[in-house]
Amino acid sequence: MKKFFVIALLAILGFYLTIAFLQIPFGQNRLGQPQDEATVGAYYLNNTKEKSAVSNVVTAIVVNYRGFDTLGEVTVLFLASTGLASILYRRKEEEVERINKPSSSLLQTGSKFLFPLVVLLGIYVFIHGHLTPGGGFQGGAIIATGFLLMLIAYQKYHVSHSMLTWVESLAGVLFVSIGLWGLITGGTFLENSYFPKGVLNSLISGGAIPIIYIAVGFKVAAELTGVLDILLNTKEEKSVPSNQNEK
Amino acid sequence: MDFDFQNIVTISVYGSAIALILIGIYAVLIKKHLIKIVIGMSLVDAGLHLLFVAIGYINNGTAPIFSPGYEDAATNMVDPVPQALVLTAIVIGFAVTAVALSLVIRLYKHHGTVRIDEIKSLKW
Numbered sequence: 001m002k003k004f005f006v007i008a009l010l011a012i013l014g015f016y017l018t019i020a021f022l023q024i025p026f027g028q029n030r031l032g033q034p035q036d037e038a039t040v041g042a043y044y045l046n047n048t049k050e051k052s053a054v055s056n057v058v059t060a061i062v063v064n065y066r067g068f069d070t071l072g073e074v075t076v077l078f079l080a081s082t083g084l085a086s087i088l089y090r091r092k093e094e095e096v097e098r099i100n101k102p103s104s105s106l107l108q109t110g111s112k113f114l115f116p117l118v119v120l121l122g123i124y125v126f127i128h129g130h131l132t133p134g135g136g137f138q139g140g141a142i143i144a145t146g147f148l149l150m151l152i153a154y155q156k157y158h159v160s161h162s163m164l165t166w167v168e169s170l171a172g173v174l175f176v177s178i179g180l181w182g183l184i185t186g187g188t189f190l191e192n193s194y195f196p197k198g199v200l201n202s203l204i205s206g207g208a209i210p211i212i213y214i215a216v217g218f219k220v221a222a223e224l225t226g227v228l229d230i231l232l233n234t235k236e237e238k239s240v241p242s243n244q245n246e247k
Numbered sequence: 248m249d250f251d252f253q254n255i256v257t258i259s260v261y262g263s264a265i266a267l268i269l270i271g272i273y274a275v276l277i278k279k280h281l282i283k284i285v286i287g288m289s290l291v292d293a294g295l296h297l298l299f300v301a302i303g304y305i306n307n308g309t310a311p312i313f314s315p316g317y318e319d320a321a322t323n324m325v326d327p328v329p330q331a332l333v334l335t336a337i338v339i340g341f342a343v344t345a346v347a348l349s350l351v352i353r354l355y356k357h358h359g360t361v362r363i364d365e366i367k368s369l370k371w
Contacts, residue, residue, distance in 0.1 A: 080342030
């Protein structure tokens with residue numbers, strides 16, 4: 001009965017969503033002409049090249065135009081990893097074996113070989129965030145997958161949480177201080193006018209944007225690695241679950 | 248509405264995004280297994296991201312990147328704002344999933360089950 005109501009609700013929802021979205025023609029140019037910009041996206045496309053010398057417009061939006069939003073975003077990520085750690089808090093003494101069977105030496109050697117390459121790829125992705133598709137979030141996620149490989153392959157592998165905290169805090173402080181420096185020199189938070197802009201499509205270009213994205217890359221890598229380490233090192237308790245007695 | 252190529256593409260792109268959202272809501276409302284509920288939330292996320300990027304797409308548009316050879320292609324680029332917003336939304340979706348999974352782990356430790364109809368203390 002409940003299933004019937006839910007399906008009816010979803011049918012109504014789907015019908016009206018489809019009606020609404022068929023009003024928006026797919027693939028139509030809604031950006032307007034360069035002289036007469038219809039959306040904010042057209043403004044970004046027409047002005048990013050001259051104003052900040054960044055070739056990847058998405059990076060310019062994420063780090064510069066909507067940089068404050070990105071600061072809030074990395075704060076949400078930080079809160080998520082902190083919340084995860086506090087929900088799954090476990091004292092050091094109850095350390096238990098994670099997986100009973102060790103992984104094969106083939107997997108261990110392969111992960112040891114792949115780990116530096118994966119981290120290198122992640123660093124490449126966030127250093128070139130202003131030139132190619134990619135950036136701090138993507139590069140940080142790639143680095144975290146490298147650590148995930150090591151955590152799965154080696155039972156005893158542990159990431160030092162104090163080191164993660166340091167990397168994360170320093171990257172966050174770097175982001176905020178670049179923003180505040182822009183506030184002091186340029187008048188607005190994250191103002192991007194005090195670094196040399198450089199030439200479009202060269203590695204050193206875009207002023208503070210690559211620096212901020214590298215900081216974001218380190219921060220995201222540290223946070224995701226911390227989350228993976230906490231989740232993988234959680235072990236179900238040996239004791240009897242509490243509601244077993246009620247049955 | 249005649250069924251030329253453009254209309255088929257429109258219906259299939261929007262349709263798959265809306266279908267993902269509806270499947271996700273169905274999983275959240277009907278399923279009893281907590282992990283499946285978390286998967287349903289991720290599906291709603293994925294559908295919304297697809298919808299966002301689809302709205303920003305322009306026919307025959309290039310990626311909003313001024314790579315060498317595309318320095319003057321600004322009039323031919325897709326809308327960059329939905330892509331930046333989806334980048335934000337993916338990260339937030341990751342945070343939501345991580346916290347939800349940690350809550351599932353806590354519930355499993357406390358009650359010994361991940362099925363919500365077997366958790367007795369939720370009923371009154």
